[in-house]
Amino acid sequence: MRSDDRQSGESAGGGPEQLALIRETVRTARVPRAKPRTWRGAALAGEMPVARVVVNKGVLHLDQFFDYAVPEELDEVARPGVRVRVRFGAGAHQVRGGRREGGRLIDGFIVERRAASDYSGPLAALADVVSPEPVLSAELLGLARAVADRYAGSLADVLQLAVPPRNARAEAKPSPEPPPPPAAPGPGTWERYANGPAFLDALAGGGSPRAVWTALPGPHWAGELAAAVAATLASGRGALVVVPDGRGAARVDTALTALLGEGRHALLTAEAGPERRYRQWLAARRGSVRAGVGTRAAMFAPVQDLGLVAVWDDVDSSHSEQHAPQPHAREVLLLRAAHDQCGFLLGGTSCTVEAAQLVATGWALPLAAPRERVRAAAPLVRTVGDGELARDEAARVARLPSLAWQAVREGLRTGPVLVQVPRRGYVPRLACERCRAPARCRHCAGPLQAPAERDLRCGWCGRDEPGWHCAECGSTRLRARVVGARRTAEELGRAFPAVPVRTSGRDHVLESVPDRPALVVSTPGAEPVADGGYAAALLLDGWAMLGRPDLRAGEEALRRWIHAGSLVRGQAEGGTVVVVAEPTLRPVQALVRWDPVGHARRELAERAELGFPPVSRMAAVTGPPDALTAFLASAALPGDAEVLGPVPLPMSDPGRPRRTGDPPPGERWERALVRVPPGSGAALAAALKAARAGRSARGGDPVRVRIDPPDIG
Template identity: 50%
Template sequence: MAPELVPALVRASVKRSRGAAKATAPVAAAEFDPVARVLVDLPLAHLDRTFDYLVPATMAEVARPGTRVKVRFAGQDVDAFVVERAAESDHSGRLAPLRRVVSSEPVLRPSVLELVGRVAERYAGSRADVLRLAVPPRHATTEKEASVPAPEVALDPAAAATAWSPYPAGEGFVRALAAGGDPRAVFGAGPGADWPLLLAHAAVAAYSSGRGALLCVPDGKDVARVDAALTTLLGPGHHVALVADSGPAQRYRDFLSIARGARRIVVGTRAAAFAPVHDLGLVAIWDDGDDLFAEPRAPYPHTREVLLTRAEVEGCGALVGGFARTVEADLLLRTGWAQEIAPDRALIRAAVTVAVAGATDRELERDPHARASRLPQQAHQLLRSALATGPVLVQTPRSGYAASLACERCRTPARCSSCTGPLRLGGPAEPPTCGWCGTVDAAWACPTCGHRGLRAPVVGESRTAEELGRAFPSIPVLTSAGDRVRASVPGRPSIVVATPGAEPVAEGGYAAVLLLDAWLALSRPDLRVREEALRRWLGAAALARSGGRVLVVGDPADPVLQALVRWDPAGFAERELADRASAHLPPACRLATITGSPGAVDDAVTLLSLPDGAESLGPVPHGDAGESRTVVRVPRAVGPELSAALREMQRLRSARKLDAVRVHVDPQAL
């Protein structure tokens, strides 16, 4: 051995011996409840249980249930939450002590912990994964700040009943909330309804009974509208708005104000569903069919299911609202879990008139191409007359300029010569570019007929705005799509071209709404395509002012368009639910997908012990990454058994260190 290495080895040996002595040195335990049951922050399924640790006497006052701690686990320090203190442990050996208390702030309330456990069971995931959605990362500086209590305010529960009076069942709903009850309802808003104000009144009704309220909406634009409505009713300092772009410090500050009980009204996007509101009296979700409510991270919980589970856990009221009605919301009515709040038909007839271009013989006589043209004569007439009194909304399903291209002569789709990807145009003066590899193909020629001309069978909002700007040169044309979303527009005459979900609110409402390319909205290969199309159309039509007009360019015989014309989301959802039941599709059944490499999926299916009545479909190739997928479905009543079987399969797979698979229970799309 080289002489120069001896001192280093001696120092390392001494350091190891000191560390071992320190690790084995006896620790004085807490006098009362010296055992801490902790949940380690590790996503491995076979570790999804509590572990017992010794509470040192020096940590007895700060290692409370709900606090963050560090523990020694598998030879390394890991984060954990204390979920319980106990007098003794079932473990027969010696307990390792807690390494340290990261923070004495109890950030995990017992009710939220129970909710986390139920959500993990429902979606066959681990509690550690759900906890990352429920508890934001710690911000030490913010934690030292005191939360200012909400100021005193005089509440008038009668105002909420007055606001909900156009809906006969709605008035009784808010009165029950104000009386301390826990009513549950599915709310179908009428066209033109000021839904942010209605949600705010429902929250105030629960607040007047000394309880809290939790309101979830799809995006930040909607959060801002509800935030403004709550400020109008209560003034500042009584609620918090939880949005993703708040920043870590502000988000943790708002979270602490809720956890400490300084704020009891919360409005936010899907992450707000786990907010630790004290004495919760109401959970509400608006537009639950929006795909933004589907969590993209494991275990992929849906905000609606989280809130409904929370209503069960905490015994509070629940409100599922929207202009459209999802099949899941309709199932709540069919099972008796909730009651219906619906507008009167006279209110709907007075609020808006919906028509389909070319629906009558007279209209076809005037314009024989009304059903085939993208912008028929009837649409131009509607725009011209409505622009005399205010703004007009034009909804188109696609963003961009020209989303797809085809040969002008033979209609062959234009493909990239390098990778066969679809060609598209980004603007009127830009050459064709591949949507996959980005290759510019200015000299494209049709491989079928040799023609070099191109046409755009599907155009986006930019091309639509360009065409309307040429047709109405004296009218300003505004766009709202992608990363250029407008929250509102003034009430003066203008044409607003927007994609679904990006429609700005017009001051005083739109004089007319034009819905283009209905065929395109209904052509997606998706389980929820009809439900989603109707949801988007109703959301846009509801922005019209009282007495406004709505025109749809599509097939008048299509049942989805007929439901829009009648403004009948309830009847449509009932028929859609019946169709799903006959096809054994969610929510009439419980369905799960297992996705991963072919070998990993085969291993998972081998380990999966299916309950009685289960049906396994696949495996089949999935995506372009060489993965495969197996679909398992069971009757709805057997859903909990399927989730339990999937969790057990995940535990076995994790313990044996097999390749990972993605388990998704009741996915939004197949």
Template identity: 55%
Template sequence: MAGAGRNRGEWRSAPDLPVARVAVDVPLAHLDRPFDYRVPEHLDAAAVPGVRLRVRFAGRLVDGFLLERVAESGHTGRLAWVEKVISPEPVLTAEVAALCRAVADRYAGVLADVLRLTVPPRHARVEAEAPPERPAPTPVEPSGTDGAGWARYGRGQAFLDALTAGRAAHAVWQALPGEAWPERLAEAAAATVAADRGAVLVVPDQRDVDALHAACADRLGASAVVALTAELGPAERYRRWLAVRRGQIRVVVGTRSATFAPVDRLGLLAVWDDGDDLHAEPRAPYPHVRDVLVLRAHAAGAALLVGGHARTAEAHLLVESGWAREVGPDRATVRAQMPRVTAVGETDAQLVRDPSARAARLPHVAFEAVRAALAAGRPALVQVPRSGYLPWLACGSCRETARCRHCAGPLGLSGRRGAGRSDEQAALPHCRWCGRAESAFRCPACGSRRLRAGVVGAGRTAEELGRAFPGVTVRSSGGGTSVLAEVGAAPELVVATPGAEPRASEGYGAALLLDGWALLSRPDLRVAEETLRRWLAAAALVVPHTRGGRVVVIADAALPVVQALVRWDPVGHAAAEYASRAEVGFPPAMRMATVEGAPGAVADVLGELPETVEVLGPVELDPVDGPGAGAAEVRERALLRVPRTDGRAMAAALHAAQATRTARKVPDPVRVRLDPVEIG
């Protein structure tokens, strides 16, 4: 390699492909395109596609990625030089770079923002380490992936056969209650590795990562699989990411940060429980794991598996459109595997026996189910929608929210002793904002001094159950306490918030799904779908009804979502949910976007959109409600809606509107979000 001259005037261009096309790290919409630079001769060998480099942009040095080398540039002026190759490691593959561009275009975002989500920050010491000697991976033969567990599902064995043959099969998998889903995904990964291809398996949280990683390591060997999560330290995360990029690892397990893992010869992409909001990226451009994997599977010619106990309307659309096939059990198998599900007031006999069942938080049928489980030597699960003790108090007469006299914050009870508080002080209502105790509450609306629980949290529920079942161990998971991964087979009560339910080694004998009204009363388009997903996740941990398993849901038996749980019919519920949304023009039947910002800024963006985009609003948003919140500026939000076939055009129009604003250096920022997770 030729040495660098003392000054740029002595630099000579590389003899072959002297032009570098660079994605600069500038998050401005009007600069969201590659820029051409000259490659100096002394950097010719190091400047390969995918490396990090440094270039001069608008008078300052910025980082970027080299996308490709070309012979000529379309730019008629003089090109600036590539100043430095930061690292000779080609960290960005062509396949992942194309995926990032597709994700940015779909979500009206900027490529630089997607690349930050994709490639972890460089760690020089890790790059300098000699690659560790990994033991040879356990050989996987097609005969070793017999798929006995998949045989219970229609098209299950056909899906495994397609993976073994290297075909790009697309499937939406409906898991049975009590299914060992990590084993099934490990079998799918093994079938993919047997075809000499790689797999990316994405799950919502760390507990699921641990379970799936262990299942894959048992089947493929620890050297063939790696876990990628955002919780890893920067050095370890980059070390594992480099091992994948260098082709040393064929199977990647992780949370949403693993979606863009640079697996060589990609054969399978899978996401478990795609309805979990942890799959939605909270940073711009807010991509969702499921949609990114669909884009990647289509572009890379890889298989896709969307699995879960519940089914989202978006997953149902994949089946409805014919792009994916349904992999699910028949009704006889479902009925044999599911626990007995009971709703409050579902029969007249239940109401005759317990007339107050509909008003009670724990009706008689719930106590019966728990007692039966404990008598059989099994644990019982109690799902509570809210954490805390009594996080929300209301007036006992008019039901208005009880508020602090000093700062107007909501009053609650923590139930915590110690930390300088006497038992008498801990029993007093206190403000959740300023922390002051309220010993003389009087409702400003009706003058009443009585307080009642607006909602009961997991802490208070555990306390009440401890009194109702003396001598029985009560354990808590989530809701401010540590999240348990697994509990044993001892007869005990486990109180957990949604998503924190630990697995029982031999299954739960019963599950109580409390306060269904708290889940169903949220003003959100997906409230029924999300409620059913949380209920099914807990009920799936209970043993089948043939072994005495029971689930009691404290909600009105006449509600469609409750009936879907009683029948264990998430597919039917998803079909009805999709049909109802299509009728009123909501996602996923239509593509929607939200534009949020100051009124003038929102008006500027809306003025740039074509007439084919339907605009709902804008409406003024409620001010930020929280401790220390002052007089916030007025903000508005508009909803945009187009048919799915016009989704790309709307995204392009929104990107162009943002580009116009950044080019003019308009100070008021606007948040644009396509396919928002929450629409309320």
């Protein structure tokens, strides 16, 4: 077995720090040697008897290629890109009594066949070829290496995300021949955008336009994405669309089928099941289909001859992978657009700061409708401040002020009314009515809750709290900081007893509701589509979303409001949105004007002044205090890097589900942020990766690194 000093080589990237680390770790002399002819008495392949393999081992100090001998019986099937089984680990190099021992069988991929190895010792042989299907192309390998380097991760971890598990039945089924390119579609609803028809014409003509698309409210966005895909296919190239969830993928899938017919695209979602999803993935890899649409994992889909990559609603948290190295779909598609020199489309009803930066730097052009079209398509937005809510007598029933009552009554005359609540459940959080201090348990400082028909209870330790009083002001009166969806539904049901009330949330998400009077209470992101659009929408507890200690709090609140408002009929049809939030706040004003692009530009300007992402590149480093201090001291950070912190992290509660990045229960961890200016992001990732690899080789305490953390609040 052999370790490749040039682990990534010219084609796969890598830095001098990594090369030095690998040389120090392996500590084995390497001299050119002749190609092997036998192994354990068995003949080896006559031509190209050495296979270079990437093994499924995600530890960073082993992030390199390894050489194995190819037995003669595997010569025909051991092609680059196929899955193999190899011996790896302690003792895999040893020969005892004339036979090789040690090492356990693990999976890997052949990346290259070679005539000779420059490793001086004996080579272990490939144990088996799992499948003759070449699933790892050179293009996919290069993309995986680029993603690993950008996010300071290992190639093996990225390949686990990029290549789905094998399904033998799906692999055995032949894929049909690809259909001929379709005719270029007409502009359709793209005519509503100033440069929409020109964008489609550029794609159909073989061009590679790059655009940030601010979609108009309404149900047409899926059909417009399908038209962009069809225009790309008409040029003889492929297209890939990534959406946040299965519901969005189903809408684009339906639109593509209606526009192109069956068999022209692959649907890549977890809901399809492992066999069907792998069959669809193989169809894209084999070239049987030239288009793909799916959720986060589809960002690596091996669509051939890419002409367009598109991502919808890029700020949705579902686009951020939770498994190492935690890449973001938008950034992966940006890498693909740059590498394949293909078109790029970032779309959404809202606009992120990252999207505004792409336009500000000139990398992409804006694709938006004129203001008069925006005003006609968007609903009328009215605001109610928290102070007005407290003084309004009507708000004592169902927490609705008079303006909201009126909007609900008017809306229920012509159709369903949407009520967006920031939280699911009953009453997730309570606070002092006088000073608004959070109500916490005396024993563990956990948040107090008031489940239905029960006294106060701690959400962490489960103890009852019968005699609570505020530690700040002494008051004994509580108010709901955020009332959950089920509680809101109960209150609305009492307020409108003749109207059906439906709920949609994490436990049960409604796909759609009919065009009949009804109250639909939903958490953000779970709003069902109403046939013909909602007559009105109420956006409750806006201050709860705006008050989160997060850099993206305003941006995320505006996105959720605009997403809900986009399901409401336009102002010309009587659609109304009432948002309960302080009217003077910037996100609320952006919602009233329906101007997400202006909000994103102002956010970008402020972040540029403060040096916050995406203007700067940032990494979050977490771990035990001593380990974190030693790690930062050993990392060869760029000279322009700035270390912020470290600061202690909240201790994880043993009784609550752990999120990615949370410290182990009962352990005290700290977090430091490392910030670099534009142009130094690659150097920062390389330095952190090299430091992690050295720590991994020495067996030190775990230190976690996340490039571009979504939460730096």
